[in-house]
Amino acid sequence: MTRAQILLLADCSQDERRTHQAIAEGLGCSANRVSNVVRRYADEGLQGALYERSRPGAPPKIDPITEAQLVMLACSAPPEGRNGQAEVSRTFHGEVFEAPDPR
Numbered sequence: 001m002t003r004a005q006i007l008l009l010a011d012c013s014q015d016e017r018r019t020h021q022a023i024a025e026g027l028g029c030s031a032n033r034v035s036n037v038v039r040r041y042a043d044e045g046l047q048g049a050l051y052e053r054s055r056p057g058a059p060p061k062i063d064p065i066t067e068a069q070l071v072m073l074a075c076s077a078p079p080e081g082r083n084g085q086a087e088v089s090r091t092f093h094g095e096v097f098e099a100p101d102p103r
Contacts, residue, residue: 002027003050006037 008014009023018026020034027034041049062070 002029002033003037006034007041007046007049010034010038 005027006023006029009018009026010020020031020038023034024031037049
């Protein structure tokens with residue numbers, strides 16, 4: 001969202017001309033970030049300015065299905081008749097690490 005706001009405020013066709021510093025102060029980010037977004041727009045176009053490039057690094061440790069199950073489990077209520085952090089942790093660990101592969 002901030003990148004789009006930066007581009008809108010940096011647009012020279014608007015009535016008011018703003019410096020990168022003024023845009024940064026108005027949006028609560030650094031002037032360097034404003035410069036980078038404007039430069040990427042000039043070099044790569046709108047898609048390049050608005051979206052992150054893929055970065056090298058380690059592959060994800062869990063697949064998207066397992067991640068969705070983790071989130072669902074973490075956001076659900078504890079099982080009936082069970083209470084206490086230790087019991088919830090044991091249940092969580094058992095369901096996540098001992099569950100069969102859903103595929």
